[in-house]
Amino acid sequence: MAFLRKIFGVVTSTKIGLIVMIVIAGLSLIGGVIPQNAPRDFYLQQYGPGFGKLLLTLELDHVFRTNYYSILLIAFSLMVFACALKRLPVAIRLARRPEPLTEIEQLRKQPFKASLILDVDPEEARLHIVDVLKRRFYKVATKAVDSRTYVQASKNAFSRYGSFILHLSFVLLLIGGLAIARFGRERIHEVRVGNSFDFVAARGETINVDVEDFRVETDNEGRLRDYICEVEAAGKDLGRAWYRIRPNHPLGYGGVDIYLESYEEDAENPSGFLVSVYDSSGELIVPHVFVPRDDYVRVDEIDATLKADVGVVPTIREISDAGVTTHFIYQSAEEASSDSLPIRFVLIHAIPSVIVSLKEVRQPGQVFIIAGFTLLTFGTIVSLYLSHRKIWFIVEPTSEGRSQVHFGGRSNRHTRAFEAEFERVKATLDELS
Amino acid sequence: MNYPDITLTIVAVALYFLGLVVIAAEITFKRENLEKIWQVSVGCGIGFQTAALVARGILAQQVPLTDLFEYTLVFTWALALIFFLLFRKHFPKQASLVLLITITLLMGISFLYYTDPKGVTMPALRSFWLYVHVSLAALGETFFAIAFVTSIVDLVRWAKAKDGNLGELTYRAISMGFPLFTAGALVAGAIWAKKAWGSYWSWDPKEVLSLVVWLVYAAYLHARLVKGFKGRALAIISIVGFLLTLFTIFGSLILGGLHSYS
Numbered sequence: 041m042a043f044l045r046k047i048f049g050v051v052t053s054t055k056i057g058l059i060v061m062i063v064i065a066g067l068s069l070i071g072g073v074i075p076q077n078a079p080r081d082f083y084l085q086q087y088g089p090g091f092g093k094l095l096l097t098l099e100l101d102h103v104f105r106t107n108y109y110s111i112l113l114i115a116f117s118l119m120v121f122a123c124a125l126k127r128l129p130v131a132i133r134l135a136r137r138p139e140p141l142t143e144i145e146q147l148r149k150q151p152f153k154a155s156l157i158l159d160v161d162p163e164e165a166r167l168h169i170v171d172v173l174k175r176r177f178y179k180v181a182t183k184a185v186d187s188r189t190y191v192q193a194s195k196n197a198f199s200r201y202g203s204f205i206l207h208l209s210f211v212l213l214l215i216g217g218l219a220i221a222r223f224g225r226e227r228i229h230e231v232r233v234g235n236s237f238d239f240v241a242a243r244g245e246t247i248n249v250d251v252e253d254f255r256v257e258t259d260n261e262g263r264l265r266d267y268i269c270e271v272e273a274a275g276k277d278l279g280r281a282w283y284r285i286r287p288n289h290p291l292g293y294g295g296v297d298i299y300l301e302s303y304e305e306d307a308e309n310p311s312g313f314l315v316s317v318y319d320s321s322g323e324l325i326v327p328h329v330f331v332p333r334d335d336y337v338r339v340d341e342i343d344a345t346l347k348a349d350v351g352v353v354p355t356i357r358e359i360s361d362a363g364v365t366t367h368f369i370y371q372s373a374e375e376a377s378s379d380s381l382p383i384r385f386v387l388i389h390a391i392p393s394v395i396v397s398l399k400e401v402r403q404p405g406q407v408f409i410i411a412g413f414t415l416l417t418f419g420t421i422v423s424l425y426l427s428h429r430k431i432w433f434i435v436e437p438t439s440e441g442r443s444q445v446h447f448g449g450r451s452n453r454h455t456r457a458f459e460a461e462f463e464r465v466k467a468t469l470d471e472l473s
Numbered sequence: 474m475n476y477p478d479i480t481l482t483i484v485a486v487a488l489y490f491l492g493l494v495v496i497a498a499e500i501t502f503k504r505e506n507l508e509k510i511w512q513v514s515v516g517c518g519i520g521f522q523t524a525a526l527v528a529r530g531i532l533a534q535q536v537p538l539t540d541l542f543e544y545t546l547v548f549t550w551a552l553a554l555i556f557f558l559l560f561r562k563h564f565p566k567q568a569s570l571v572l573l574i575t576i577t578l579l580m581g582i583s584f585l586y587y588t589d590p591k592g593v594t595m596p597a598l599r600s601f602w603l604y605v606h607v608s609l610a611a612l613g614e615t616f617f618a619i620a621f622v623t624s625i626v627d628l629v630r631w632a633k634a635k636d637g638n639l640g641e642l643t644y645r646a647i648s649m650g651f652p653l654f655t656a657g658a659l660v661a662g663a664i665w666a667k668k669a670w671g672s673y674w675s676w677d678p679k680e681v682l683s684l685v686v687w688l689v690y691a692a693y694l695h696a697r698l699v700k701g702f703k704g705r706a707l708a709i710i711s712i713v714g715f716l717l718t719l720f721t722i723f724g725s726l727i728l729g730g731l732h733s734y735s
């Protein structure tokens with residue numbers, strides 16, 4: 041038992057905690073400054089054979105993946121957890137409603153104290169004191185013993201739990217981090233627009249994602265605005281749904297998120313052609329029109345395609361190269377019967393096909409992370425912005441039927457702000473004197 | 474092209490510089506009647522810097538928080554404004570001088586990173602979380618800068634007279650900045666990172682350096698509130714914390730990573 045107590049004492053030691061924090065900060069700084077996970081030769085060339093070898097021996101080329109860094113983080117979290125446990129009974133004790141102070145001497149020992157004589161009887165004085173305190177959001181309790189009335193009030197008692205909440209948040213973040221590391225999944229799908237891929241959602245449902253389109257949006261002045269990837273997703277429970285995956289807007293379904301990671305143009309395999317359209321007399325009809333690659337037919341394929349597509353899809357009739365500009369003769373199935381043919385198409389440029397990288401991410405520990413972040417924010421705000429304030433009053437009648445009021449108060453922090461509040465309470469009560 | 478944002482920023486820097494020259498004269502020649510002059514100068518500087526930010530926002534058609542120049546502009550503006558509104562009356566003249574030197578230097582450095590306000594903003598930066606993450610982090614760092622200034626003055630006083638009395642101001646500034654930095658730099662940053670990149674934490678240099686800054690200020694608060702440290706040791710932690718903060722702000726340009734555009 042004594043041994044366990046000693047261990048608990050070490051684990052909850054603020055001094056050791058500070059040392060661990062400084063070591064983690066130092067290692068993180070090194071990991072932040074030295075490029076991580078580069079090839080071995082990089083370190084030997086960049087830092088010289090001596091220092092480079094030292095970095096590699098100490099595993100400083102991948103600090104955040106080393107066992108010692110993980111052990112430090114786990115040790116730190118355990119220490120934080122132990123501290124939280126240690127602080128909880130203290131926080132509960134301090135947050136309880138203040139014990140009544142029944143002796144005037146006790147009030148005089150408080151950092152802020154005052155005495156007033158009010159021109160009202162003790163009951164009216166009590167009501168007035170309670171009203172003043174309640175308007176300042178104090179929780180008030182009163183007790184009458186013989187001729188004396190005791191009033192005790194406190195505000196922001198829950199701020200005593202701020203430190204506990206803050207420490208608890210680390211434990212939740214650690215659990216979330218471990219769950220993500222152990223059960224999380226990350227996969228990159230490189231998909232050419234027009235193709236599809238599958239992913240498995242949380243309940244085992246297979247979702248097929250068909251990448252229908254990718255485009256780079258620009259504003260009126262040609263400046264980049266957005267990257268948009270349009271997909272159709274289909275699954276047994278999902279049915280069919282259409283999504284736009286953009287930066288900051290992943291596709292989320294069944295515990296899996298699909299992110300647009302990057303895109304790459306494949307000029308070797310054009311998705312289609314941008315062309316100008318001229319009629320048989322050589323007059324420009326349409327300056328720009330997109331001809332999908334599916335409709336592009338080589339000369340030697342004309343007959344077969346025409347047979348297949350007559351009356352349905354426009355089809356390229358003839359292609360020829362002339363210097364830098366490729367031009368080809370085009371005839372739609374519908375127009376094939378009219379007299380105005382052939383229509384000539386002049387190639388402006390080939391439009392490369394696009395391969396998008398979509399990142400599939402599954403992170404099952406998110407609920408702990410979100411709870412941890414909420415408590416971390418709440419804990420820091422409560423423990424640093426709020427102060428636990430207490431004020432005690434003793435009201436007793438004077439021989440002239442008036443009331444003598446003694447009061448004193450304290451605050452665990454922000455003493456200047458409390459002093460100002462104490463003075464305002466005093467000034468308000470003084471109006472009755 | 475010469476946009477109004479740069480002209481207004483130059484005027485603001487000139488006014489801050491005038492303010493610091495006047496305070497320096499006030500300290501050197503022990504003249505009390507110069508206080509109004511530097512206060513008017515700094516007040517006008519804040520006005521011009523506000524106008525610069527508004528002009529840049531109108532030109533860029535968004536809140537100016539997307540690159541290093543804009544960040545430094547917002548950071549120094551918040552620093553000047555918070556000093557002027559909250560700390561001016563509590564600051565000794567030496568601290569006001571150090572603060573104006575800090576503002577002027579940072580704004581001078583920011584000119585090196587000036588970008589065309591009508592330039593391209595990366596689609597990844599078009600998010601509500603940009604405003605939460607960057608503005609709260611900048612505000613938190615502003616209070617760390619105030620603490621840095623009081624710590625510097627405190628250290629000098631310790632060296633001269635073995636007595637520094639700005640520890641309470643330093644603590645107040647850090648205790649105001651720490652929750653803002655936690656909520657902005659770490660929490661909002663991680664939530665945005667999840668939305669944008671699919672992961673709360675990527676061990677990116679800027680993320681790691683922010684964690685280091687957070688740990689340093691957490692150490693400061695533990696040392697003061699739990700262990701009851703006072704004096705020079707705390708001032709040194711505060712100074713180290715802000716130097717690391719500056720490294721976090723400017724370091725990503727050297728260190729690269731996911732934050733290399735900011």
